[in-house]
Amino acid sequence: MAKLPTSVPLLIDRFGPHTHTVPPGGWTSAEVPDRTVKTHCCFCGQQCGIQLKVKDNKVVGFEPWQDFPFNLGKLCPKGVKRYLQGDHPDRLLTPLERVEGEGFRRTDWNTALDRTAEAIRRIQKEHGHDAFAVLTGASLTNEKAYLMGKFARVALRTANIDYNGRLCMVSAAAASKKILGYDRAANPWSDIRKSKCILVAGANIAECAPITTEYLWSAREAGAKIIVLDPRMTPIARTVDLYIPVRSGGDIGIFNGMLHVMIERGWIDRDFIAKHTTGFEEVERTVKKYTPEYASKIAGVPASMIVRAAEMWGPAESSFLLHSRGIEHHTKGVENCMAAINLVVATGRIGREGSGYAMITGQGNGQGAREQGQKCDQLPGHRDIENPEHREHMANVWGVLESSIPRKGLSALELFEAAHARKIRGMVLLSFNPMVSLPDQRFIREAIERLEFFAVIDFFLSETARFADIVFPGSLMEEDEGTTTSAEGRVIHHRQVVDPPGEARQDWKIICDLAARVGPKDKFAFSSPKEIFDELRQASRGGASDYYGITWEKIDEQNGVFWPCPELDHPGTPRLYEGGRFAHPDGKAHFQPVEWRPAAEEPDEEYPITLTSGRVVAHYLSGNQTRRIGALVKQTPQPYCEMHPRLAEKLSVTEGDFVRIESRRGSTTLRALIVKTIRPDHVFVPYHWPLERSVNNCTIRAIDPVSKIPEFKICAVRVAKSAAPEDDHVKLAPEAGGLR
Numbered sequence: 001m002a003k004l005p006t007s008v009p010l011l012i013d014r015f016g017p018h019t020h021t022v023p024p025g026g027w028t029s030a031e032v033p034d035r036t037v038k039t040h041c042c043f044c045g046q047q048c049g050i051q052l053k054v055k056d057n058k059v060v061g062f063e064p065w066q067d068f069p070f071n072l073g074k075l076c077p078k079g080v081k082r083y084l085q086g087d088h089p090d091r092l093l094t095p096l097e098r099v100e101g102e103g104f105r106r107t108d109w110n111t112a113l114d115r116t117a118e119a120i121r122r123i124q125k126e127h128g129h130d131a132f133a134v135l136t137g138a139s140l141t142n143e144k145a146y147l148m149g150k151f152a153r154v155a156l157r158t159a160n161i162d163y164n165g166r167l168c169m170v171s172a173a174a175a176s177k178k179i180l181g182y183d184r185a186a187n188p189w190s191d192i193r194k195s196k197c198i199l200v201a202g203a204n205i206a207e208c209a210p211i212t213t214e215y216l217w218s219a220r221e222a223g224a225k226i227i228v229l230d231p232r233m234t235p236i237a238r239t240v241d242l243y244i245p246v247r248s249g250g251d252i253g254i255f256n257g258m259l260h261v262m263i264e265r266g267w268i269d270r271d272f273i274a275k276h277t278t279g280f281e282e283v284e285r286t287v288k289k290y291t292p293e294y295a296s297k298i299a300g301v302p303a304s305m306i307v308r309a310a311e312m313w314g315p316a317e318s319s320f321l322l323h324s325r326g327i328e329h330h331t332k333g334v335e336n337c338m339a340a341i342n343l344v345v346a347t348g349r350i351g352r353e354g355s356g357y358a359m360i361t362g363q364g365n366g367q368g369a370r371e372q373g374q375k376c377d378q379l380p381g382h383r384d385i386e387n388p389e390h391r392e393h394m395a396n397v398w399g400v401l402e403s404s405i406p407r408k409g410l411s412a413l414e415l416f417e418a419a420h421a422r423k424i425r426g427m428v429l430l431s432f433n434p435m436v437s438l439p440d441q442r443f444i445r446e447a448i449e450r451l452e453f454f455a456v457i458d459f460f461l462s463e464t465a466r467f468a469d470i471v472f473p474g475s476l477m478e479e480d481e482g483t484t485t486s487a488e489g490r491v492i493h494h495r496q497v498v499d500p501p502g503e504a505r506q507d508w509k510i511i512c513d514l515a516a517r518v519g520p521k522d523k524f525a526f527s528s529p530k531e532i533f534d535e536l537r538q539a540s541r542g543g544a545s546d547y548y549g550i551t552w553e554k555i556d557e558q559n560g561v562f563w564p565c566p567e568l569d570h571p572g573t574p575r576l577y578e579g580g581r582f583a584h585p586d587g588k589a590h591f592q593p594v595e596w597r598p599a600a601e602e603p604d605e606e607y608p609i610t611l612t613s614g615r616v617v618a619h620y621l622s623g624n625q626t627r628r629i630g631a632l633v634k635q636t637p638q639p640y641c642e643m644h645p646r647l648a649e650k651l652s653v654t655e656g657d658f659v660r661i662e663s664r665r666g667s668t669t670l671r672a673l674i675v676k677t678i679r680p681d682h683v684f685v686p687y688h689w690p691l692e693r694s695v696n697n698c699t700i701r702a703i704d705p706v707s708k709i710p711e712f713k714i715c716a717v718r719v720a721k722s723a724a725p726e727d728d729h730v731k732l733a734p735e736a737g738g739l740r
């Protein structure tokens, strides 16, 4: 049989080469794909271009999409294995209903939809509209995110809709909006390559934004200096110019300390500040006491490091700030980000080529999903749900009375607290797995168990779906069509590659079917995602994130369009704030003074160690998807407790021993991974696993007062050597390939 050539290995990362799944020796002609479709990887906010190979309505492999400008064909380990989940035997193929005392049984669509509609009607009649909540996600396309907001406000008329981006991007969003006016990366990624000094704060770029690594390296090759702030020396930190092992929660010490030094040495742009900003005097007053010595106590690092960072950042020709959840997952997450952005504005360089700022968006559509009105406080186009003009605009688009649009509702974690208090009685959840991802898991489980009715839409039976009364089989990204907005602010087009298998349905159809049973049917009579997008364009028109001028055709022609794009003949806006024009009505940036304050729970005598948590390269979020992809499971089969040799010695722990990590809320028992790359007073656990292996048994249910993001990055624990847990999967770890 004729053989086709095997494809080239793609990105080589520190875990070794990853090739795609062409069979050894090449495709045989019987296996030759029918077609390849250009689309995007949805396993993180970078949204790399990829071509999927299809045979008989199945994705059988992929090819690089060399021309897509963001990643130029490069992909990371998750990206190249992602398509494998489509064919997994666990795939949900029919609706399921719970039979009390027995478990799930298959049911038909009408029964599942009718039961859900009936529960919605009963709960809302008995307890009011707001007693039924909608929980959504930022992996959804813009069209679905928009539809979910409309479903909650127009069909259910509940104030209580929020999304899993509440665990993710909201601190960055609030800070950026407050200081600069927009909630979006200020620059396209191409500016990173042109920058001469890059500050990376709380972002594990090599593992969580792998393709961005290449942007940093090319900047470095062109002479850029790179500074990294992280309690762990992450892969990227190993080769940078200055690595600062800040203690978790100590970043404001670094940012305010750097600004203190920059003011003292004259490395701020007073002209720019006078012309283009407000509020600097107060910031100047605030940072006066943040001498390097004072700041070093807050940050837990030598004062000389803070001075060195200021020396690199202050006088640089151009400079770029990148931050992620390391500084955002805090009860002072918004303040952390504001202190960082103050540093960007004070140099006066923002808005120039090679200078600016980006929060690295996390989830696939982390950017777009926070613009289309599925946040509890927001209407489409980044509009404010409490603003009368904004409400009026949406009332016109939806053809409803302004007074019928609910007001601001509760945020994600607060919704579970309200369920615990039996104020929320029912919930529909799409694209969220709180039984892994929310802090204080014991409490979250109790909250879910108290719901009178719970429906979940997913493509696998997630840990959360196991608690549902009705489970709807939804669609994978490649089984539907729509747009997302990448970390850069580039709106891109995901093409439908295959049809959903079995009786699984596209998510938007499920929502429209449900809306038709409980709401005004005519307002959900969409026949395609494109029709939803066209309504979204109108809805966002005149708002901050204006998509009016973006059409699917234009996206295809231009390889994506950056918002704001207010007119059909507008090319889009890759770089914001050019010429020092900011997005506030006065056109200025608004500096925000920030004082450091402690975390909700700092280590003490009883619980002396700081626990922080995050990710590994092989797994994605709650792991509901990547824990089903063999090659990724092999790469990292288990969570582990990362600790420094000095701490290990103190605890008499050696590599591979089990340790019990215990907080005031719960515990988990994992193997120890002893590394010199973490501060001796911290331990780190990746969070992609459920139940006994969930670090969220230990994390704290404390939120930022403004953004309502949970404090995932710091709580107090004690750690002790332990016997192996009664969990075979954990015991198997070494045979399955070790800890990493």
Ligand SMILES: Nc1nc2c(c(=O)[nH]1)N[C@H]1C(S)=C(S)[C@@H](COP(=O)(O)OP(=O)(O)OC[C@H]3O[C@@H](n4cnc5c(=O)[nH]c(N)nc54)[C@H](O)[C@@H]3O)O[C@H]1N2
Pocket: 043, 044, 045, 078, 168, 201, 202, 203, 204, 205, 207, 208, 209, 229, 230, 231, 232, 234, 246, 247, 248, 249, 250, 251, 324, 325, 326, 327, 361, 362, 363, 612, 613, 614, 615, 616, 617, 618, 619, 620, 621, 684, 713
């Ligand atoms: N492989 C992989 N990639 C992903 C994801 C995934 O699950 N897996 N998820 C995507 C999503 S949704 C997101 S939000 C992003 C997250 O991307 P990142 O934010 O880069 O990832 P995290 O591991 O959550 O945290 C980043 C770093 O913060 C550090 N850190 C902890 N506390 C502090 C602190 O107080 N200050 C500072 N400066 N650093 C601190 C941690 O040591 C960690 O290295 O990744 C996206 N990409």
Ligand SMILES: Nc1nc2c(c(=O)[nH]1)N[C@H]1C(S)=C(S)[C@@H](COP(=O)(O)OP(=O)(O)OC[C@H]3O[C@@H](n4cnc5c(=O)[nH]c(N)nc54)[C@H](O)[C@@H]3O)O[C@H]1N2
Pocket: 137, 139, 140, 141, 164, 165, 167, 168, 169, 325, 329, 362, 363, 430, 431, 432, 433, 434, 436, 437, 438, 439, 457, 458, 459, 460, 462, 474, 475, 476, 477, 507, 613, 614, 615, 620, 621, 622, 623, 624, 625, 687, 695, 696, 699, 712
């Ligand atoms: N301790 C700790 N906890 C954390 C974090 C941390 O750093 N530390 N990080 C937080 C962050 S940044 C995030 S973003 C959250 C993420 O936490 P979650 O949002 O709970 O994680 P996901 O795995 O994305 O859950 C989405 C669920 O929806 C399904 N799904 C995904 N896409 C679709 C779709 O298009 N359609 C349908 N129908 N279903 C879909 C998936 O199978 C999965 O079950 O976790 C947070 N939790």
Ligand code: SF4
Pocket: 041, 042, 043, 044, 045, 046, 047, 048, 074, 075, 076, 077, 078, 079, 080, 209, 210, 211
């Ligand atoms: S960097 Fe993100 S979008 Fe790109 S291949 Fe990896 S997971 Fe997919």
Ligand SMILES: [Mo]
Pocket: 167, 168, 169, 362, 363
């Ligand atoms: Mo995230």
